[in-house]
Amino acid sequence: MNEKKSDFVKFEQVDKSYDGKELVVKGLDLDISEGEFLTLLGPSGSGKTTTLMMLAGFETPTNGEIYFDGRPINNIPPHKRGIGMVFQNYALFPHLSVFENLAFPLKVRKIDKAEIEERINRTLKMVSLTGFENRMPAQLSGGQQQRVAVARALVFDPKLVLMDEPLGALDKNLRESMQYELKHIHESLGVTVVYVTHDQGEALTMSNRIAVFNDGKVQQLSGPNELYETPVNSFVASFIGENNTFTGTVTEIASGSAKIQTDSGDTIFANPIAVNSSGDKSRISLRPERVSIDPNEQLENQFTSVIREIIYHGDHTRVRVNLLGNDEFILKVPNASSDLDFNVGDNLDLGWSSHDCRALDY
Template identity: 60%
Template sequence: MADTATNDAFVEFARVQKSYDGETLVVKDLNLQMPKGEFLTMLGPSGSGKTTCLMMLAGFETATHGEIRLDGREINNIPPHKRGIGMVFQNYALFPHMTIAENLSFPLEVRKMGKSEREEKIKRALDMVEMGAFGGRRPAQLSGGQQQRVALARALVFEPELVLMDEPLGALDKQLREKMQFEITHLAHELGITTVYVTHDQTEALTMSDRVAVFDDGRIQQLDPPDTLYEEPKNSFVAQFIGENNTLEGVVKEINNGLALVQLDGGELIDCKPVHDSVVPGARTRVSIRPERVEYNKERLQEGAHTLKAEVLEFIYMGDIFRTRLRVAGNDEFVIKTRNAPDQVRLKPGQQIEIGWLSEDCRALDA
């Protein structure tokens, strides 16, 4: 991505680096541009640099090198409270000695807003998150989900153009978490707020975002809409980190008509889409195939599908799907997921079967 300012970039990192000790770079030469109104998620394992990027944008950390711009204006030296950014954290960070209304009033008082205007904005923000009746309570009188709603309302109350969220749903149970994912996304789009969201939960990233930046080792490995990220990973790290994925190791024999012929370590030959610069004849490669793209029911195998022999190691009934673990080409962790349908065969451990998939569903990546 270019590191010059672009007209439609509302948030921009231009060649940003961050080091805490002057030697090790936690963030390496980051170039990232976000248009106004986008919901962007920074996703990655612990220590990948995603939270550091969020903290630099908020102003709690300073970039060692490069520029951070907001709406075309460089903000590197502007203190956090003057950036006009809303923040939501995992621990809610609500003031325990204040009522909910007082918690929301605080950022408005800091901005020297009059009493009647404050009251109007507090009411609107609490109604937005369906907490209108709770203004007189204290945080300790609310459940975790209610506190998180209040934290969200407080971030939105002064109508910021940018909201940053750091693992905001981490402390909630699964059901409430999923409900809040939907609510946050809906609110952000409805209000047209630009949102940067940090998480290590891939499902959360895929369901909430317009685009996802996958971080590893201080760099963005891939920045794309969720479906592109899942269907077309650019490298082995992204393929493994996003969703469940099967890998088979082998050597590239030749490349013809946009397909790489790969000889697997077990000797089998398969065709795959080469999607990495390192996939050249003679090179080792890691082949990636998603569990739901593999079929074992002969009637369902499409014309031109690749077939490989497999041994069933484990068959798990999961209600809506069957999850089968197989031994394929020497790999004991090969998983397929098939829909629970009346015509779907139930397998037994020890059974020898044939599995198949289409060449375009198979990717040849870096080794």
């Protein structure tokens, strides 16, 4: 078996500017390994779609080089790259039936009729749309159109498939089931997928690795759990999942622990991730589920808060409290522990370990 290349796709110092004044993508270095499901995640305008479009060939890098399977591809037009693509609004050809849509990339490649039919049947079976060959795209539901779009991008066996927010137009339930379906398709085909989304849940569910984009740069590139558990900077911490923050100044620092005086004047023990010396300004990040309510054991950080708002969420209850001057501190209480009886205005004792509380850049 061939060894999987770790730099199947390689971005080397890629810059992109549309107007000659601002860089949309800044000095991008990114390696994508073969067979990987890599998600480019970021808010709108962060450069993730531009990156995808450069890889597809619809945009030209202003600087730098992109390699695909070892070849530089800057000067190869999109139709010669052999990269499959799923578009945001599916981009199905409205005047062609499902069969003809799927046959389009095969006819272009001059594949003979019998083989076309065989491949289309196989692909439609994969996306569970057998029997829909003669429907027109307008006669399909959003989810079905989406499957056709995926099938069309896969039917010519590309080594790399790009997906540009393909689930954006679907409703929540359908989106979730499609996420699993795409993940399974990826696993069974072993094709390399580069997926663009601004939905962190989607990214966490599907990807092998996630590249978090902001301001034209990759902020962090790592696996889903690493990204959630150990964000390297405040942007990633706040963008992925729910996050409580305090701001303050480092007063003492030792290996594995830093003493930080918050703006409200209290002292928090935190895990120093992006602070080096005392006097550094820091933003402290703490996940809601890492906070214990009425802790039994002794924790480094223990404070009393005041309940401001209680929001029932079905499987859990969200409690907004005022803690150390932060009025937006959120707690997640699983509804299994129904013995807890809260009222707005009550005091609540909270505690957390210094390890779970990450002192990041300001």
